[in-house]
Amino acid sequence: RTRDVTLTAICADGPRDYRAQIDQQIARLGLGDAVRLLPAVPRGDLRALYTSHDALLFQSIFDEPVALVVMEAFAAGLPVVAPRPAARRALLAPDDTCVCFASSSPADIAHAIARALDDDALRRRVRANARRLIDEQFSIDAMADAYDRALTELMGKPVIDVAVTRRV
Numbered sequence: 559r560t561r562d563v564t565l566t567a568i569c570a571d572g573p574r575d576y577r578a579q580i581d582q583q584i585a586r587l588g589l590g591d592a593v594r595l596l597p598a599v600p601r602g603d604l605r606a607l608y609t610s611h612d613a614l615l616f617q618s619i620f621d622e623p624v625a626l627v628v629m630e631a632f633a634a635g636l637p638v639v640a641p642r643p644a645a646r647r648a649l650l651a652p653d654d655t656c657v658c659f660a661s662s663s664p665a666d667i668a669h670a671i672a673r674a675l676d677d678d679a680l681r682r683r684v685r686a687n688a689r690r691l692i693d694e695q696f697s698i699d700a701m702a703d704a705y706d707r708a709l710t711e712l713m714g715k716p717v718i719d720v721a722v723t724r725r726v
Contacts, residue, residue, distance in 0.1 A: 563592065563671065566611065570598045608634035613674045616640040617662070625649065628656075629696055632688035637681050639670045648695070653680065655688040 571577065584593050599607065608614065614631040616638055628649050631638050642658035643650045652658040657680065659670035674681060694700060 563675075564594060565592060565615070566594045566596060566607070568596045568599055568604075568607065604630060605634055608636045611636065613637045613639055613657075613671065615667070615671065616656075617667075629692060632692045635685055635689060637674050637684050638688065639667070639674045649688075649691070651687075654684065655691055656684055 580595070584590060596607075608631055614627070614636050616625065616628050616631075617640070618625065621644065628638055628640065632649070632655070638650075638656040640650050640656050640658055641662065642652055642660050650656050650658065657670050657674040659666040674684075
């Protein structure tokens with residue numbers, strides 16, 4: 559209502575009736591020019607989509623401790639707007655690694671999106687902190703070290719490095 563914003567949703571086909579309901583709601587709300595629904599895309603094409611947008615709106619009905627789409631957006635330098643977590647999460651730290659909304663009301667979500675788009679200092683801070691978090695805690699090396707520590711703790715001794723060769 560107050561700005562020129564477009565929402566792009568990437569979604570699998572799903573049940574035809576469900577998609578029809580979504581299309582009807584978009585039309586009923588007069589959002590045909592503001593909402594773009596794209597079919598599922600290959601994972602390799604997501605980075606180009608991330609970098610062609612100004613923010614990622616993440617919403618999930620699940621209390622996800624680590625959401626891959628959020629990690630990918632962080633790695634691509636895309637600010638994330640997400641629900642405020644009930645408890646501290648590795649990824650979603652309000653105004654530190656992302657911009658959060660308190661409830662799923664349209665007004666709260668719109669306010670959080672506006673903050674992410676309009677507050678340059680906030681956007682720069684969450685992008686830098688989110689990128690640093692990915693580089694330091696969720697890189698391939700960091701994840702391999704974490705798995706090694708977990709296996710060492712589980713086994714009670716250091717895990718021996720083993721190279722596995724697949725025979726054809």
